[in-house]
Amino acid sequence: MDWTSAQLRSLVELTRRGTITAAAQALGYTPGGVSQQIAALEKAAGMELLRRVGRRVELTDAGRTLARHAERILSTEAEAVEALERTRHEISGVLQVGLFATAAAELLPPALQEARRAHPGLTVQSRDMDVDEVHDAVASGAVDLALGLDYPDVPIPREPALRVRRLYRERFALAVPAGSMAGREVIGLAETQELGWILPSADSYYGRAVRTACRRAGVEPRVQHEVTDTAATLALIEAGIGVSTVTDLMLGLRASRLDVVRLRERIERHIVVMFRSSVEHRPTVTALVDVLRAVSGARHDPSDQPVPRTQQPCGRDALGCRGEQGAVYTRA
Numbered sequence: 001m002d003w004t005s006a007q008l009r010s011l012v013e014l015t016r017r018g019t020i021t022a023a024a025q026a027l028g029y030t031p032g033g034v035s036q037q038i039a040a041l042e043k044a045a046g047m048e049l050l051r052r053v054g055r056r057v058e059l060t061d062a063g064r065t066l067a068r069h070a071e072r073i074l075s076t077e078a079e080a081v082e083a084l085e086r087t088r089h090e091i092s093g094v095l096q097v098g099l100f101a102t103a104a105a106e107l108l109p110p111a112l113q114e115a116r117r118a119h120p121g122l123t124v125q126s127r128d129m130d131v132d133e134v135h136d137a138v139a140s141g142a143v144d145l146a147l148g149l150d151y152p153d154v155p156i157p158r159e160p161a162l163r164v165r166r167l168y169r170e171r172f173a174l175a176v177p178a179g180s181m182a183g184r185e186v187i188g189l190a191e192t193q194e195l196g197w198i199l200p201s202a203d204s205y206y207g208r209a210v211r212t213a214c215r216r217a218g219v220e221p222r223v224q225h226e227v228t229d230t231a232a233t234l235a236l237i238e239a240g241i242g243v244s245t246v247t248d249l250m251l252g253l254r255a256s257r258l259d260v261v262r263l264r265e266r267i268e269r270h271i272v273v274m275f276r277s278s279v280e281h282r283p284t285v286t287a288l289v290d291v292l293r294a295v296s297g298a299r300h301d302p303s304d305q306p307v308p309r310t311q312q313p314c315g316r317d318a319l320g321c322r323g324e325q326g327a328v329y330t331r332a
Helices: 005-017 020-027 031-045 061-086 101-106 108-118 131-140 205-216 230-238 283-297
Strands: 050-053 056-059 093-099 122-128 145-150 162-171 173-177 196-199 222-226 244-246 256-263 268-276
Touching: 005 020, 005 031, 005 061, 005 131, 020 031, 020 131, 031 061, 056 061, 093 131, 093 283, 101 108, 101 122, 108 122, 108 283, 122 283, 131 145, 131 162, 131 205, 131 268, 145 162, 145 283, 162 283, 173 230, 196 205, 196 230, 196 244, 230 244, 230 256, 268 283
Parallel strands: 093 122, 093 145, 196 222
Antiparallel strands: 050 056, 145 268, 162 268, 173 244, 173 256
């Protein structure tokens, strides 16, 4: 039958997610785009795959049957692509990569430079997305691999079809308005009870991770502003609006006049690369993962070095210190 991988993938995601809207979000399509793919698949199959029930849609028996086979077809297709890549004498091909804002700003440029140098036949096409969406984008096949974040307190779901490889880890510190904690080099979460926090929604991995750490310390963060964008959070802290947790990678997004105080508790996040187990041995995927590891290996890993206890100039390794009052935190 004359159908396409995109059409089959739309059907599989609709089966997994339950709604056209959720399937569209996982695939990076519009709901209308998913509906068009399903309609074209019905035409190719010559039978109805969806039926409307009130304001919802559900799969017909034919739709469920095809969805089961579609997963195997897509898996076989991935194996065929891997086999074809192995017949080449050099790393070449196209990879779709998903990534979140801070990774796009800090990790992607050096990784693309190194990939171009080491593997000129490899073409990398990137797609910026919300960090909490990258798991679904990889699982659905919308991208070949993705950079994401994993929190020990709120880990990414582990499943046999997905591989999660840690690149490095970052320890959180507390960013506060310049001069507001003069003389303080360390603070415990229990001491933040009266402070106004700036955090993402509790529905996000990051938001849940920070709230979990605070509750473990016996305090409920008084969140006054729910903000997802890191640069906006840094701007609010600089304006004296509140405090928030930060990492070195986050501070690199925006030059900000603020202070960073070491947290007594260890709160960390892991920068990871995710890909489907079915593409794990594809030469192009292996090559790009190796490049990402090499680029990430040059970064500071707070878990392997003592957190500074004295003031120091603020730069690449500045997290954990309270630099000079009002210091501008940027990359060195």
